[in-house]
Amino acid sequence: MFQGCHKNRQTGLGEQQGLQGLDARVSSQGDRLLQVEGLTKLFGTLRACDGVNLDIARGEIHALLGENGAGKSTLVKMLFGSLEPNVGTILWNNQNVRLTNPAEARKLGIGMVFQHFSLFEALTAAENIALSLDATTPLRATADRARELSSAYGLPLDPNALVGDLSVGERQRIEIIRCLLQQPELIILDEPTSVLTPQEADKLFETLERLRAEGKSILYISHRLEEVKRICDRATVMRHGKVVAHCDPRQETAASLARMMVGADVKIASRGEGTTAGEPRLVVRNLSRKPANPFATALKNVSLSVRGGELIGIAGVAGNGQSELFEAISGEVLQDQAETVSIRSRPAGRIGISERRRLGAAFVPEERLGHAAAPRMTLSENLLLARHHTDRTFAGKSGLLHFGAVKRAAQRISQAMDVRKSGDDPEASALSGGNLQKFIIGRELDRQPAVMVVNQPTWGVDAGAAARIRQALVELARAGSAVLVISQDLDELFEISDAIAVMHHGELSAPIPIAEASFERIGLLMGGADASGHATAAA
Template sequence: MSANQDGTNLLEVRGLTKIFGTLTACDHIDLDIARGEIHALLGENGAGKSTLVKMLFGSLEPNAGEIFWNGQAVRISSPGVAKKLGIGMVFQHFSLFEALTAAENIALSLDDGSPISSIAAKARALSFSYGLPLDPESLVGDLSVGERQRIEIIRCLLQTPQLIILDEPTSVLTPQEADKLFETLERLRSEGKSILYISHRLEEVKRICDRATVLRHGKVVGHCNPREETASSLARMMVGNEVQAVVRAPVEGIDKAQPLLEIRNLSRQPATPFSIPLRGINLNVRAGEVIGIAGVAGNGQGEFFESVSGEVLQQDAASVRIRGKDSGSLTITGRRLLGAAFVPEERLGHGAAPRMKLSENLLLSRHATDGKAFVGSGGMVKSAAIQAASQRIIEAMDVRKSAPDPEAAALSGGNLQKFIVGRE
């Protein structure tokens, strides 16, 4: 396929390929994004979505293929080059300094040397113009997650992009905030802006997107008008077969009388000026149960996880009980020895050490619970046993990797998540 010459496409990708070791993360991908459209990029975790958009934004360079911008071949060697072309990106995980104001955070990404007062005035005017009201003088640490996302969007819009890449933008929003975002996207589309929209929420893709490109195992497997599809048909394109409904199997032979986890009047004062206090939380989790903690991101879930996992110890040991034992004052290792396991929200850095191999990350979390299997007499590490255990996890969880035992940072977010779940 050659570049479009009639001017209808803003961005065209031809044969874009990215290889990490033995893993082809993106395999000869073709993609067209027209002017004034919202284009969905769909795929399972590990399908290649993140790798593709990183190449479009200049965070990664492709091994092969071409990118055309306004019909001209371009090399996007860095995010700075992408921004100069007119490509902006709002990442799923924000890059904001909590101790700075919204205007100060915005200023860090601009290169024009304007005074903060001027940037604040522009940000305020732009935010109200697009229905995303924002106080530029507010400290980021005092803002909700939805308000923080507004900073990211306004920061992007101040760079006057023609193409805006949005990575899972509604994952941290309330339904009302999501509706407001959709209104903003409709406004941007009406102004001729193009949007590449990454989401697993298929109903919202059907609602706002004009076209969709579907990736599977690093390859384009289909294009469609999502409004003409059902959520089931879109899911089928993503995974390659029918998606079976999850049916809860009966749990037999398990004692449900005694909770495995008891939270008793768990309270905690904020550890930092930007932390959320916990007040009198009570819940029980019994064998065979799945208990959900609902709430918009940033409303104490992280603090609750830290208290339950042992990252933050409690003065009242009885506020956390694991398998009938007071555990609030136990370390993470102590709680693991009681049978607890932990999968944190942040995979890279919190759930896994980025520059350590998968087998080494396995040893980090299970050296106490699997000490006899992994550590020999005299404290010598049994490398072969650890690597074999790591390989079993990789195979069981279908972790797609670029080397036999890669560093955690070499995996896509979805594949690293699968490894962490399997490890625990």
């Protein structure tokens, strides 16, 4: 059983009171700022939130844990006024409130920092902040206020810097300052560290602790268990729309928290025997790319070699050139010289993605809907999307399609990867993120590619599906393929890679063998420490 943890399977009021009695520490810490009782939200027949109870005291950092699709975002949307609950009450300072739009929530003192920022890249930080204030506030006053806040909370930021020039961490600071300017009592942070280096995350935690010391409350949404254990006072765990536990994360282990989230033990990919690596199958030589638009990252002299049987990971904060590198390797963007990219010893820099696939390469881009798959098309059509050039059984020389064969293959892939879907051949957008990702990975694995390049294999995917995908990638490498995984998730890379290289400002460090790699070392490289030196050494 989970120690120090109150399980709350039913959602009766009595249970709730029991909870209050049990958790004495909370009441000693002060009054309740927000109390949610029996909150339920239906989408059609789906109970996205089912009788959710939650209370947040003044001056605490409260973690909201759960897998994708557990109902966290639905709950938060209701707290932020952009969704109205079907049933249930929200008490703010012990008063019943109805939140019908975000402006009302802001007026009460609820602020939110989104996972995906909404900033104009062509404007300065101060201008972006001013957009959220009354039109009458002069820009200079806003900039001064922002500067004040940034020094008070340890969020270094130049209000006059163009957002386009700022790192992801700095952009997040703008969002946080923008939120703080509204003087909120409760700040909701949605997966704030998913875009930060370990060192940047440390700085964020200091800021959060300072806010807590001032008596502000923070609702911290995350699936990173170590950091929840580190900074959160209490945690509420959700699964399938229900609250399954309230607990003190400091008294839990990461494994026990994961078990609550997932409902079962989480498997860790077994790396298997590191076979002796074979011939280089994917080689990138001195790849440089000018930025395609003012806000894209230039690639600077990237070199890399992946052997058969090897799984190389590329770490880095988002926006440091990973997507640009992926596009260049996949052939969605061609290179000037054919030798820049070789696939199975053939120069491939001048040929497109279909021809590169024919050389035995397979690609999985970061975005599932709209890049890897067309949302409004069926799974079998989406299978055809990536395989029409490599599988003659799908599309003959005459140009006629053989939908029977495509559908059978789609079924086979769904079975092999345990893709759970509603109908026989549903639209891609009807699948959950994890199931669609399993299908997209399976679509490539089914070909047994000699070279596999994956960008963010488990981004936004539930733990069960993520474990399955990681295992499949490891197995592919062990079977002799060259596998390149680009990921922001360091835990993932440490779990599956044979060596990890780091991308920063469009440069790629030399790969560090997993035995010599540590979080700290990789984290420093992600922050830009001396990456160029390594790249030169590699070139």
